[in-house]
Amino acid sequence: MTAVAQREAASGGLWSRMSLGQKQVIWAWGFLAVPLVFYVVIRFWPTFQAFYLSVTDWTITKPAAFVGLENYKRLAADPLFWQVFRNTFLYLILGTPISLLISFVVAYYLDRVRFMHSLIRALYFLPFLTTAAAMAWVWRWFYQPVPIGVINDILASFGIPQQPFLRSTSQALPAVLAPAVWAGLGFQIIIFLAGLRAIPVTYYEAARIDGLSEGAILRKITLPLLKPTLVFLVVFSSIGFLRIFDQVYNINTNDPGGPLNSTKPLVLMIYQTAFSSYEMGYAAAQTVVLFLILLVISLVQLRLMRDR
Amino acid sequence: MKAAASSQGLSMPNIRPGRIVAWTLLFIGGVIMVTPLLFMLSTSLKDASQVYDLRVIPEAPTLDNYIEILGDGRFTRWLLNSTLVAVIVTLSNVFFDSLVGYTLAKFRFRGRYIVFIAILSTLMIPTEMLVLPWYLMASQFGWIDSYWGIMFPGMMTAFGTFLMKQFFEGVPDDFLEAARIDGLNEFTIWWKIAMPLITPALSALAIFTFLGNWTAFFWPLIVTTSAELYTLPVGLSSFAVEQSIQWEKIMTGASIATLPTLIIFLFLQRYIVRGVMLAGLKG
Numbered sequence: 378m379t380a381v382a383q384r385e386a387a388s389g390g391l392w393s394r395m396s397l398g399q400k401q402v403i404w405a406w407g408f409l410a411v412p413l414v415f416y417v418v419i420r421f422w423p424t425f426q427a428f429y430l431s432v433t434d435w436t437i438t439k440p441a442a443f444v445g446l447e448n449y450k451r452l453a454a455d456p457l458f459w460q461v462f463r464n465t466f467l468y469l470i471l472g473t474p475i476s477l478l479i480s481f482v483v484a485y486y487l488d489r490v491r492f493m494h495s496l497i498r499a500l501y502f503l504p505f506l507t508t509a510a511a512m513a514w515v516w517r518w519f520y521q522p523v524p525i526g527v528i529n530d531i532l533a534s535f536g537i538p539q540q541p542f543l544r545s546t547s548q549a550l551p552a553v554l555a556p557a558v559w560a561g562l563g564f565q566i567i568i569f570l571a572g573l574r575a576i577p578v579t580y581y582e583a584a585r586i587d588g589l590s591e592g593a594i595l596r597k598i599t600l601p602l603l604k605p606t607l608v609f610l611v612v613f614s615s616i617g618f619l620r621i622f623d624q625v626y627n628i629n630t631n632d633p634g635g636p637l638n639s640t641k642p643l644v645l646m647i648y649q650t651a652f653s654s655y656e657m658g659y660a661a662a663q664t665v666v667l668f669l670i671l672l673v674i675s676l677v678q679l680r681l682m683r684d685r
Numbered sequence: 686m687k688a689a690a691s692s693q694g695l696s697m698p699n700i701r702p703g704r705i706v707a708w709t710l711l712f713i714g715g716v717i718m719v720t721p722l723l724f725m726l727s728t729s730l731k732d733a734s735q736v737y738d739l740r741v742i743p744e745a746p747t748l749d750n751y752i753e754i755l756g757d758g759r760f761t762r763w764l765l766n767s768t769l770v771a772v773i774v775t776l777s778n779v780f781f782d783s784l785v786g787y788t789l790a791k792f793r794f795r796g797r798y799i800v801f802i803a804i805l806s807t808l809m810i811p812t813e814m815l816v817l818p819w820y821l822m823a824s825q826f827g828w829i830d831s832y833w834g835i836m837f838p839g840m841m842t843a844f845g846t847f848l849m850k851q852f853f854e855g856v857p858d859d860f861l862e863a864a865r866i867d868g869l870n871e872f873t874i875w876w877k878i879a880m881p882l883i884t885p886a887l888s889a890l891a892i893f894t895f896l897g898n899w900t901a902f903f904w905p906l907i908v909t910t911s912a913e914l915y916t917l918p919v920g921l922s923s924f925a926v927e928q929s930i931q932w933e934k935i936m937t938g939a940s941i942a943t944l945p946t947l948i949i950f951l952f953l954q955r956y957i958v959r960g961v962m963l964a965g966l967k968g
Contacts, residue, residue, distance in 0.1 A: 397865075398793075404871040405792035409800060412785045415841050420807040423818035430817060483714060486707045493712075499954060500715030503722060506946040508900040510918035511939035514925050515725045518932050524737045525932065527724060562718070564961060571962035609965070620811060623902040623918070630926050644813050644903070652907060657817055664814040671811050 427668075430661035437655040448662035457638060457646070458663075465619055465643045465670075467550055468557075472618040476558045476565060477610060483562070484569030485599075498566070505563035509556070513627035516556040517543065543629060546639040553640045557624050561617060565610055572606030573599070605682070612678040616671060620644055643667050722943070729937040736933050750937035760941055762913060763920035768945075770835050770905075770916060771898040777840045778894045779887055785841070786849025787875050791861065801850070807843045816907060823908055834908045835916065839898060845890050848964060852886035853879060889960030892953075899946060917942045 392400070431448055435441035452458050483501060490497065504512070519527045520542035529539050542552045576599065584594045600607075622644040626633050633649070634641025643663065651660035723741050730746040731738070738744065754760050789801050819838055820829075828834035856879055864874045880887065905916040915923065921942050925935045950957055 401792055401871070402794040405788050405794045405797070408784050408788040408792075408871075408875075412781050412804075412841055412846075413800070415781075416804060416807065419819075419838060419840075420810065420815070420843075421803075423815040423822070424807075424810050426818040426821070427814045483711065486711055489704070490708055490711060492708060495954065495958075497711050497715045498958065499950075500712075501718050502958065503719055503947060503950065506896065506943075506950050507722070508902075508918050508921075508939075508942045508946075510900070510902045510922050511942040512721065514921070514935050514939050515721050518728075518935070519721070519724075525930075527739060530739060556721075559718070559721070564965075567958060567961045568965040571966055575966070606965075616811075620813065623900075626902075626906075627922055627925075630922070647813055647816075648903075648907075651817055651820075657821075661817050664811070664817065667811055668809075668814050672809060675809060 427661055427664055430658055431665045433658045433661075435658040435661075437657065441658065444658070448659050451659065452662055452666065457641075460638050461634075461641050461643055461646045464550060464639070464641055465621075468554055468618045468621050468642060469615055471551065472554050472558055472621075473611060473614050476561050476614055477607075479558075480562050480565035480610075481569055484566045484573060485595075487566065488570055488573045498570070501566050502563035504560045507560060509560060509623035510627045512556050512560060513624045516552075516624075517628045520552055544636060546637050549629075549636060549640045553621075553625050553628050554618075556628075557618065557621055561614060565614065568606060568610055569603070572603050576602045608678060608681050612674060615674055619667070619670060619674070622648070643670075722947070725936045725939050725943070728933050729940040731933050733931065733933055750933055751941070754934065754937050754941065759912060759920060759924070760917075760938065763915050763917045764941070764945075766832070766835075766914065766920075767899055767917040770832060771895050773832075774836050774839045774898045775891050775894040777836075778842060778845050779891050781841045782845030782890060783849040783853075783880065783883075783887065784875065785846045786851075787853045787879055789846075790850045790853035791856070791858070791879070804843050804846055808847075812838070812904070816904060819904075820907055828908070830909055830911050830914045832914070835905050835914070838904060839894075839901075842894070845894065848886065848890060849883070852883040856882050885956075885959060886963060888956050889963045892957055892960045893964060896946060 395403075430441065432443060432445060433441035434444045434447070487494070487497060487501075518525065521529070522539060522541075523529045523533050526542075528542070532538070532540065541548060543549050580598050580602070581594060584598055589597065619642075621642050625640055625642055625645055626648075629635055629640070634645045644667070647660050647663045647667070650656050650663060724739075727741050727743055728736060729750055730748070731743045732745075732747055732749060735743060735745070785804070789797060789804075815838065823829050823834045823837075828837065860878055860882070861874055864878045869877070900918060901916065902918045902922070905919045906922075909915050909919060912920065912923065921938045924938050928934045928938075
């Protein structure tokens, strides 16, 4: 960047004759030059390409040919897609409320705790720093039958019958979701704590003088003032659960997304369509569907923020 | 961080029984949160005969698993790959995101708003949608199985740029004007004057970028095919499959993947928590 400036300075009077404003414009575009190339080549062009690929029959072996909405029609008629669609939304509608409820309750009480505050906060936060792929293996181990699996061992010691967890079509999805919720709590708690601390103390003092109960303060002051934080976390964690992949892939490597596709989310379907079946065009159509779902969520967020 | 002191007004000096109950429950919850990590670490210190012994403190702790796994050479290679990728991508983001954020916050020029909206709009596009075109691009240019192949999609991010712009807007123009009058060029003003003023934001960006790239699985899984180029999460996944039921080996691998970030956290807890708060509030 400085080299450019020096060359311009050396090329005689032109640079020195420029006004400060003109120089600023040149500096600005100079600073933006490399990043703009990056955004065009690595973000915008691939975006258009993804839309284009979704209307082709591209596979690794043969060149792409335009097939119109064929991939989308095929997707709509594919029972696996609807199963995956259902799973993806199950991750979302179970994961988001459960994780937000737990993290809010923890943050609400943790905010009032002084004794060993940062130690307790650290305990909740540590799982957030872990690698999802690694933790999936730890949880996979927990879910094994006796004598290997910790959870079944504990259940057995209380005389509770063994649970199949990852082997059952009904229990596998919550079992896969648990490590995802667990790993995300720390982040949400920290954000809630930041939101709680941003509420001016005078509001609470005024409420106490007015004789409001703790419950009423929570309902009438804390929660309404926490709305921006809440909206941010709802959207952030919803997007996270809709894009779940690492945990699902690693917790059942023999049959990713199994048993019987009962844990398969959309991103895993995309991965398998593209890199196991090599149906790139069909996979691209699936990514467009994921994009549309995320777009709707973002628009709902904008709407909610505006109502504030 | 004016907020740090504010909630202290809430806590009364008198200790009520409710407080003790709440504290105890919070503490127990916190211990439950780290239990999976404790089990992982403790099992990594056991030999095969002790794996089914569920005591958290191993009877005869041994580092044999670590010696065996690290001695095999693959994990050290994956550690190196992950470190290299995460560090370079982080440096690139700290440099470029803040350069763009600064330009958009502090320069007045035609097209500024369009550039900002264009960059921001890429936030709406999920990575998964770009992965297929990236893969195509990587195959065409021979980037499959290379460090650049793993790194190129993340060299700059709209989130980081947006975050940096927010913070640079808080830097007073007077500082920059004074430097201009002193005859400093714009690059030096950004690098030497403006950047040091937003160090907390830069560290927040660095923490997020490093963590995101250290734990990244989806793209490295796609773009690497030979074991030499695997990052730690991808390598661990392939290693665990091959170990099948040797859980003490798998837990050792998982510990190796997890410990670096946990150790960094122990040293930088204050900065990391503050960074997450900053990013969450402004983001």
